[in-house]
Amino acid sequence: MAGICKVSFLPDDKTIEVRSGITILAAAGKAGVFVNSLCGGDGVCGRCGVIVRKGTVTGGSTDFFSHEQIQQGHILACEGRIESDVIVEIPEHTRLSGTPEFIEADVHQPPEVRKLAHRQMALAPLVRKTYVELPEPTLDDNQSDLQRLEHGLKDQFKTQGFQMGLKVTRRLPDLLRQNDWKVTAMTGHRGPLTEIIDVEPGKTSRRNMCIAADVGTTTVVCHLVDLCDGQTLGKAGKYNSQIRYGGDIIRRIIHASESGSHDELRKSIVGDLNDLILQLVTKHRLSTKDISLVSVAGNTTMVHLLAGLPVANIRKEPYIGVAYDLPPFRAAETGLQIHPRGLLYCLPCVAGFVGADTVAGILASGMMRDDNVRMLIDIGTNGEIVVGNKDFLVCASASAGPAFEGGECSCGMRASSGAIDHIRLLDADTVLSFSTINSGDPVGICGTGYIDAIAEMLRVGVIDKTGRISAEASPARIRTSSDGQLEYLLTEPEGNGDNPDVTITQEDINNIMRAKGAIFAAESVLLHALNMTFDDVAEVMVAGAFGNFLNVDNSVFIGLLPDVPSEKLRFVGNTSLAGAKMAALSADCYEEIFRIAANTTYFELSTEPTFMYQFVSACFFPHTNLDLFPSVMAALAKKSE
């Protein structure tokens, strides 16, 4: 018979009661304690190691721990089953530290958003608050209460008509009379119609905020924006709590498709957004009621999960989502805690793997209005590529895998405390300099760190153009790992303090190569299909939160980014969030983004015969065709002189 066990998690000191026999990972999920997991609980990624300080836990495998560690209580949270009251410690590297580092630097905000913020674009937010003083009815002016209100609003709106829900209509007569016919109408853009969402007593038109959100597979970022002047009041971000169900989209979809689990993922992402919203309103001394709308960009799966739409078919060929153009909904219908009648605007997607984040990126970049052809590259768990101008827009999605977000590499980690984010080598034996996030002791490597490290290893001859580690390049730093492959030591050979060594294995290099190869191949296939080369591209825009922190030279050096003149390469930051913000601030932008989605042609790489050829060609540092990388060729030539 299953008993009830008390589980306490350290260091958060959260306690929960569970039925005996469930895994520590499941218990942590119930307790709201985050445990790192890339594989979603399959026992294969080894990221969810925890330490059982007290009590009985059974069933852990021995693959990821030393005998000593096992004796100390180390176990995979996804495998250890709770059999008694236990105390479990989540060690630093298994925790998700609260806040991702790369929220967004304003410096890279696209000019359109900056213009908008400075009101050079017409500010016409999706939800408006309009104060009206209405004339009292008389026998000669006997419009209904609703007609009177609409009449008072009419001049300020371009709309085919107003609509009002029954609940608000029922409250209208008392509201008008008790407030001397002076009220504030909260109105929402609904295509050709305008909904009078709510009517508030007196003048509340100055309190009208929105949340613009970018819901990524790995991180969720929210900006608090004042809809009255377009100013961004605050920013907050956190890791997507769905990480406990797996690091990548596919694992999430598999989990969601299991009977009864879909709602878990929905609640998880809604919970994250609510956390961030609460954080922001608390900090800015607002009430959730002051938030009139949420404008969300994100990949197709995240938008689906937020809206509670089934995701199973996105993962199966031909990769079909339920709906790419969603109308605005009452945010409360999804569980979001803002104004009880506030609206959720989900931006449109293009295909199962080209989401609203990409479309928002196009909007924010302004490329759909440009005469010149530009390319937008968004590097995240997937890499999305868009090429186009005012006449055409073509996009593709390359499954890069989570390598650039710290996944699938032996020491890979997200961009949180202790992650090596930049490194320079003097030679194969000597690290010249490195930095870690928050200057913590180095405990792993994040995406930008891998790009730097591999470029440097290539530059100093630790690896060759095929990515193969030369065993003899550095006796001090190159060694054979426990599973028999070569690895290169980034931390000091004499040890890394209390932490394990940080290394890059041959398999890690191969992973990064495949990831960058997929993205570069996608760029090549798209251009090839358009009968273009990079010479025809006026600008290459690199989006994605981590773009801002990339070392450009190194990114080009390993062949992740094309070898174009530096003035043609621009980091544009989190364009997904910027687009979500533009849509919230301007109904015109919101309408435009649906036209963008409709006019963007999706290019399915899996059916494109040249993709595999381009991918194989790109699985080389920087590329098998060195003519594509003249500056790298020159640098390598110079070095070998």
Place this chain on the structure above:
Amino acid sequence: MAGICKVSFLPDDKTIEVRSGITILAAAGKAGVFVNSLCGGDGVCGRCGVIVRKGTVTGGSTDFFSHEQIQQGHILACEGRIESDVIVEIPEHTRLSGTPEFIEADVHQPPEVRKLAHRQMALAPLVRKTYVELPEPTLDDNQSDLQRLEHGLKDQFKTQGFQMGLKVTRRLPDLLRQNDWKVTAMTGHRGPLTEIIDVEPGKTSRRNMCIAADVGTTTVVCHLVDLCDGQTLGKAGKYNSQIRYGGDIIRRIIHASESGSHDELRKSIVGDLNDLILQLVTKHRLSTKDISLVSVAGNTTMVHLLAGLPVANIRKEPYIGVAYDLPPFRAAETGLQIHPRGLLYCLPCVAGFVGADTVAGILASGMMRDDNVRMLIDIGTNGEIVVGNKDFLVCASASAGPAFEGGECSCGMRASSGAIDHIRLLDADTVLSFSTINSGDPVGICGTGYIDAIAEMLRVGVIDKTGRISAEASPARIRTSSDGQLEYLLTEPEGNGDNPDVTITQEDINNIMRAKGAIFAAESVLLHALNMTFDDVAEVMVAGAFGNFLNVDNSVFIGLLPDVPSEKLRFVGNTSLAGAKMAALSADCYEEIFRIAANTTYFELSTEPTFMYQFVSACFFPHTNLDLFPSVMAALAKKSE
């Protein structure tokens, strides 16, 4: 301490437990037993007489019963307070017999509706069901499920866009795949947009019905209409159960405005509609799920109560309703039991006392498209008058009171079994013939009966042109009533079997004169304001369920209807219901009715200085200005020869 008493009602044999001290009327309301009441429980109309067969009831006044009756247990239900277990009999005349007699004769259906039914007008119902067979998605045709469905529907709709609620969207992928991509979309007209209300497996497009309803103060009538071919499948009607709260609009509003009572009236009318819907679907072997929409016309107060909107301000100067143009709502939101996602379309009103019934009447009459000026007179508890053509529409509401619906007259009753509906007098002493509804024993007089009786009394000299009863006209039939006024006996002087005598008192005649005077004055004021006379009016249309049964000559004779050539006078039946049906069957008609409401000018009689003069002039049989009634003048002249 209040005990619990068991109350049994005969003849329905319904039993309920109540706290001691509550009135029989209140207990009957709780038990769902209908008790006639015009005054709404104020103890003044004397209509709610019941007989206590067993048990103790206290508090009845003696005003309305003889000593013998009181000994037998007669008491007003609104006054008698239950003090023990009781058995209460509701006598015939206090019951509401189930079905009003004047539901609608098809013969008088306006030609537009008949045309529509024969598909001479484009059939484009507000809710449509469209069967589609969609192509399966492929890598080359990778629209989202929703895009695919919309694409399949697109060609068949003129719309600015489709919208679908989250709940249906969530079910969409399984629905499509489990039904081999063959589904039926149920779509609702929402102005410029089309809502995909629901998606059903396979082909259900042939099962798409609607309820067109006319919600009157006294009667509620529903037609079951097949939206696929416009055919009316069935009709049902009943008395408005709100009658228990009072016979006229004002009493209902007063009751609704009492704290907590508003929802009682809403539930009451929703209950009546649900009863009729269930009756119709059961009879026609349908399910409520087959009813896709309800299209409702009714006076402003009834539409408000149905939608749950507060009505208090309609009764207070300047008589302002909450909303006259309501968008479509989910019918379930009001409690109506049709398809769970079916829509309720409330037709628009013009003012607090000119409702959707009048606007629907204009639509059904087609007068807004006519070159010629026509007049529409709707005689109910209120009388609404519309004058106009394709260039203008002007309307007014005359508070006729419930006299024509059997209220406020001593023997007045609704048009149910035993009501005298037609009568002819040979002379002052002799009734030549009369008829009663359902040929029952005469127990009272309904509206058409009063018109006949008064016209005949005028013709044979029982009353003069001022309406005064001549005491000496008939010693056998004219007598002094218990309260000292003269009354004229319609039933035989030697007695009326087991029933009380049926009489018309001086006060009854005055009531009818005021009612007809108010309506005629409204007609006159409107024409006068337009600088017109009846000669300028091409046709006078008399609407209202009872219109069909009116004796035209008598109506003109007493001055209720104008003295125009008979070919200019037309009974058009229940145009309110006809308009509701037209709107349901044709989105164009639905859009047109909102334009009609917007273009109809409301004329407030209470602020019109000439109204009182016209009213006083019309309080005469037929009128003080006999020139207005040449045919009556001729008839009277002929008689006096």
